[in-house]
Amino acid sequence: MIEKILLSFIPLISAFPLFMMIVELYGKRPKGRQWLWLIFSIGFFIWHGIASRFVSQIPFGRPLIPLGDLSLILFFTILFVKEENRKAPNPIRKPYILKGLIALGIFAAVIGVFSYWMQPPIFLIPLFAGALIAVYFDRLYSSMSYYPKPRVHLVYAFYILSSFLVLPVFRLFLLLQIAYVFIRRYRNWIDRKDRLITAHEEARITNHRIVMKMGETVNDFSDLHESIANFLSTLAEGIEAKSAAVYIWDEKQKLFRCSDIYGIFFPLTRGNEMSFTHAEALREIAFAQQISESENVIWQCGISRTGELIRFASSDERILSLGSRAANIRTLILEPLTFNKQLLGVLVVENKLYEHYFDDSDYYLVQNFAHYATMILKANEALVERQNQARTQAELQLGFHIQSGLLxxxxxxxxxxxxxxxxxxxxxxxxxxxxxxxxxxxxxxxxxxxxxxxxxxxxxxxxxxxxxxxxxxxxxxxxxxxxxxxxxxxxxxxxxxxxxxxxxxxxxxxxxxxxxxxxxxxxxxxxxxxxxxxxxxxxxxxxxxxxxxxxxxxxxxxxxxxxxxxxxxxxxxxxxxxxxxxxxxxxxxxxxxxxxxxxxxxxxxxxxxxxxxxxxxxxxxxxxxxxxxxxxx
Structure with missing residues (x-):
């Protein structure tokens, strides 16, 4: 009686992951990442809610149930590793899928040999084999995962229990554990959306604060260096960056020169000065730079007119090629400064406070406010041109008066x-x-x-x-x-x-x-x-x-x-x-x-x-x- 009552919960619990997947898809979770999870949840429901009952009633069908469970657990392991690969800076490229399929094939062979060709109690051997394979999957997940989750280990533990102890309660534990994994996954997704909403709100507030500060500090273009310095300090403080610099493009000589710097800025050219070089010496090195090498990250950004977020500088070959300077560069944002297809320069924001890394929100803000630097450069260019025109006009007027005196x-x-x-x-x-x-x-x-x-x-x-x-x-x-x-x-x-x-x-x-x-x-x-x-x-x-x-x-x-x-x-x-x-x-x-x-x-x-x-x-x-x-x- 109790067993029948407990078994009635199996279809309900096995349907729970499918229900959660439908909720996530309805909630506009990116579909490109979800179709494998959807297939797993459908297969999980069909196997545990419907198919396993019929298989268990077939003569010699009971040993097939662990094989079906292990197949789903392998699928489950692959999905988790893929999920973490998507977030990891260096995705796993080891053939863990092939290893899992080989292990599953070995277990199927053991079932075939000992369950159908041998008589009880020899058929218990496949159960031991299933337990060993489950432990192997657990170790496989631990070796492949960047951050192994205890709740996934419990799935393997409850599988082993449900294999040896045929009471429905242990199978329910397995189903409940997988359902719990989906609940946690859904909660993580909700939390991530909440974090994104919070991050967007913080970005909006930061954006507004920077706009207000820019309006107060960047309003006089008569002094180019003062205007750029105000811009860099306002932007860097707004996104909590340690340093920033503007490199100006010299069209005649076809090279970039550092115009202005904020903070302790480590130059983006090769050098052998030690990491503890004095801040003023670093500034002098940066101002002395003439960047014309095609492999330099500033050159590539400017010539291609394409901005770039280098989240982890330690994994970028262009930064590592800088030698000893690369040790001080953790994270980097570069944005070209262009006006009507005319290249004016490159904005570089370097390192974030508290040893954090720049993210997409920081990159968006830099892209958004790079237009201020473009405006400053063009306004100063126009001002200088007007001053030159006024000076030329004055000289011409003087020449006219002199010439008029000759007539x-x-x-x-x-x-x-x-x-x-x-x-x-x-x-x-x-x-x-x-x-x-x-x-x-x-x-x-x-x-x-x-x-x-x-x-x-x-x-x-x-x-x-x-x-x-x-x-x-x-x-x-x-x-x-x-x-x-x-x-x-x-x-x-x-x-x-x-x-x-x-x-x-x-x-x-x-x-x-x-x-x-x-x-x-x-x-x-x-x-x-x-x-x-x-x-x-x-x-x-x-x-x-x-x-x-x-x-x-x-x-x-x-x-x-x-x-x-x-x-x-x-x-x-x-x-x-x-x-x-x-x-x-x-x-x-x-x-x-x-x-x-x-x-x-x-x-x-x-x-x-x-x-x-x-x-x-x-x-x-x-x-x-x-x-x-x-x-x-």
Whole structure:
């Protein structure tokens, strides 16, 4: 009676592991790790709840029950070892499954020999064999498991008891023990979920605390090192790291340099200094590093743009290759600092307080806050660029003011001629030049020139040309001699690719005569009032600075002018002005302009031409310096 009552509990208890598995799967436990446990729990229920009863009633079937039990226990052992392998840093690769199957095969052979071919009481031998195999499985589990659990040992103990003592109560002990294992496993899973929830909540609080601290300490990017130092200290304190560093990528030299360090940071390059090296010495070593070796962990992180959590540094070959320094590095996080696919550097967080190891939560926080370091580097880069631009702008403005001082600040008044002139640079410093010179012979020098190129280089050549020209005019004989000497001085002092075209006019107010020497400048537009016609004169010559001696190429000429005539001089910035459609103003439009506006005064012609050029451009940017010089007789 009691036996029947106890046997009725067997299906209920054997179904308990299956019930627990269904609960775990419903609770969203990762299915990829559970299908073997599910198969075991189904087999466990079918064998103990249903199949074993029928097998025990079959003639000579009773010895098969220990074989079924041992098969499930082998499956049970394999699952436990696999479970611990999944969590262990170095999974077991020994052939423990094969060993278990061999032991199970030996036991099946013993059952076959002694239970079916021998008569009682010899059949007890398989029971002893089963006990030995159960003990072997227990030892196998102990040798394979990282943390052997006593409750698993009890499974083997109760199996041995249930094999020798056929009372149902001992089989119930075996079933209850396995059910208890599943209960503990379920509780561990629940506890792990609770720990994860707690960890996530702590990570959220830590994240919020770091954000608040970052907002207080990282708000001024004018000093890069101070900003990075504040960032590193805030991050390290937030995740309880001992040290951290930022390595900046040098794009030109293709290497990483340590920019800033927090805490006692052990350099991540090979070295033979002892582990007790002074903290300041470690900092100096780190700052002196130039990392360009492809096998270095910082290089790999930066070049691959892939962050990495090295939880156990002692098992990473890249860390072990650092020699004596590796002994001080327990755990490590590396995160690349990138902006729009541009590599800026690598953030390294090294070792955790209280000899703990970094986990996924720490890695997430480092990844999350690495953007602050990226922001600091880009903000500082932009700030430096703006400062450089402001400095350059100030220098250009200064250059513009200096150059403006070289251009005539007043238009001279001279008998028989009315003048107007201006230079509008395309940049702050232009390469065009015009000037009025009081010559020693009492005549008036009128100069217009154009230096190749634009900007600072052209402005420097123009300044040099101004100095040489004014120096030569103190010993003036004629425009031809002056430009021969200027060319000789200029050709050896400017770059081979630089040159300057120039027209030098000399007006004699007494004789009312105009002479000029050309050095490869633009056409001269001369409107003859008496003939009511425009003459376009090719100026000729060769630009200054192109050859060392221009004396045989240039020559002085006379331009016959009379009252009412107009002469327009210009640089190529006028004819090469481009509108919004890409069309150039050209010489023909300039010729038409002179013919149309020749009746105006010299100043009116100048301002009218600037207005015409502006209207023609229709908003298009000025591409070259524009210089206009008008002579009205």
């Amino acid at each position: 005539p600040n007043r238009i001279p008044i001279c008998d028989g001629i009315s003048l107007a002139g201006s230079m509008t640079p395309a940049k702050e410093i232009g390469g065009d030049y015009f000037d009025f010179l009081d010559l020693p012979n009492g005549n008036l020098g009128i100069v217009i020139g154009d230096v190749s190129g634009k900007g600072v280089p052209a402005g420097m050549v123009m300044t040099t040309l101004y100095a040489f020209l004014h120096a030569e005019c103190h010993h003036f004989e004629n425009s031809y001699s002056a430009l021969v000497h200027v060319n000789s001085e200029l050709s050896g002092r400017i770059a081979e690719t630089m040159f300057a075209s120039l027209l030098f006019f000399e007006w004699n107010p007494k004789k009312k005569s105009l002479h000029y020497t050309s050095c490869g400048h633009e056409h001269i537009l001369h409107f003859k009032k008496s003939e009511n016609a425009l003459e376009t004169i090719k100026s000729g010559g060769i630009a200054l600075g192109m050859i060392d001696d221009n004396s045989r190429i240039i020559r002085e000429k006379e331009l016959a002018v009379s009252a009412g005539d107009t002469v327009l001089l210009y640089t190529d910035g006028v004819t090469e002005s481009v509108n919004d459609k890409g069309e150039m103003f050209g010489l023909s439009r300039l010729q038409n302009f002179v013919s149309e506006y020749e009746a105006l005064s010299a100043e009116e012609i100048r301002t009218s031409l600037l207005e015409v050029l502006k209207n023609f451009a229709n908003g298009a940017a000025q591409a070259d310096d524009i210089t206009i010089l008008v002579m009205k007789f």
